[in-house]
Amino acid sequence: MENTDKKQDLFRSFGVMLAPMAGFSDSSFRALCMSFGAGACTSEMISAKALRLGDRKSALLMKFTPAERPFGIQIFGADPDDIAFAAGYAEKNFSPDFIDINMGCPAPKITGSGAGSKLLTDPVLCGEIASAAVVSTSLPVTCKMRAGYHETNAQIIAPLLEKSGVSAVIIHGRTRDRMYSPPVDLDIIRLVKESVTVPVIGNGDITSPEDAIEMMRYTGCDGVMVGRGSLGDPFLFSSIRAALDGEPLPSAPSFKERMDVLMKHAEAAVADKGEHVAMHEMRKQAVYYFKGVPGAASFRADCVKLETLDDLNSICRRALEATPDIE
Numbered sequence: 001m002e003n004t005d006k007k008q009d010l011f012r013s014f015g016v017m018l019a020p021m022a023g024f025s026d027s028s029f030r031a032l033c034m035s036f037g038a039g040a041c042t043s044e045m046i047s048a049k050a051l052r053l054g055d056r057k058s059a060l061l062m063k064f065t066p067a068e069r070p071f072g073i074q075i076f077g078a079d080p081d082d083i084a085f086a087a088g089y090a091e092k093n094f095s096p097d098f099i100d101i102n103m104g105c106p107a108p109k110i111t112g113s114g115a116g117s118k119l120l121t122d123p124v125l126c127g128e129i130a131s132a133a134v135v136s137t138s139l140p141v142t143c144k145m146r147a148g149y150h151e152t153n154a155q156i157i158a159p160l161l162e163k164s165g166v167s168a169v170i171i172h173g174r175t176r177d178r179m180y181s182p183p184v185d186l187d188i189i190r191l192v193k194e195s196v197t198v199p200v201i202g203n204g205d206i207t208s209p210e211d212a213i214e215m216m217r218y219t220g221c222d223g224v225m226v227g228r229g230s231l232g233d234p235f236l237f238s239s240i241r242a243a244l245d246g247e248p249l250p251s252a253p254s255f256k257e258r259m260d261v262l263m264k265h266a267e268a269a270v271a272d273k274g275e276h277v278a279m280h281e282m283r284k285q286a287v288y289y290f291k292g293v294p295g296a297a298s299f300r301a302d303c304v305k306l307e308t309l310d311d312l313n314s315i316c317r318r319a320l321e322a323t324p325d326i327e
Helices: 002-012 027-035 048-052 056-060 080-094 116-121 123-134 154-164 186-195 209-219 236-244 255-273 275-290 296-303 309-322
Strands: 016-018 071-076 098-103 141-148 168-175 200-203 223-226
Touching: 016 027, 016 236, 027 255, 048 056, 048 071, 048 080, 071 080, 080 098, 080 123, 098 116, 098 123, 116 123, 116 141, 123 141, 123 154, 141 154, 154 168, 154 186, 168 186, 186 200, 186 209, 200 209, 209 223, 209 236, 223 236, 255 275, 255 309, 275 296, 275 309, 296 309
Parallel strands: 016 223, 071 098, 098 141, 141 168, 168 200, 200 223
Antiparallel strands: none
């Protein structure tokens, strides 16, 4: 019982977490967000079936650095045996702080295999998937879910997950059918919170400290998870952290600070993956740093053609010269 309480308390302590985002939340971005105050982060989603079949590329997605702790490895799949293997494999070979099961991805290539948010159409299978992970690892297990698939049923599934032994539930307040259409449904997050005793982390549409505070106030959730709102804005974690701690909000970063962090982000990615791979992947990351900047369309057009760090440095210099007074 004491060990169970400790596992649950871990998730109550995080405050604000970085969401797993395929193609975005790689090691460099995770470490960056943690440096700005994220309480925990999670890997990009990893196929449990591919791991069981010995896919080395999938295993590489589990790698992380000490700067990313507390760190969770997120796995997805529709077969309890695959999930059991992946959870045990992750603990044995990488020693993360927790295992997360993806029950929320809306992408057709994931739902088409019965995984991700498609699991929500079969509450019994959701419980079996969660149980398979729990019994295969000594680590805390969480499930990141949506409000439902076609219809809202997260408040029915969450108690099954708790019964299966999960240490926390992360709930994105939209059904799969709604994809990312605003607004997020805070009522379903509140219903999930009322249906279980384990910690509940709310997710969806958090782009400001006010959004985080309101979600926690309205739903009673134990913490929040930030996804797309952090793209190009890792500073958001500092603001949310201050708001949750009841401290004055930090000043908004100047444009020069934003460009400096963009370069720091890119340099870390290059150190991790090499310049060719990293800069091609930074194309989709860099464009977010220019949100709200005069002439952003031109700078973004250049970003999607990035080949080298020098290319990015040149764009940042030109942007600073063109907008010297922007805060």
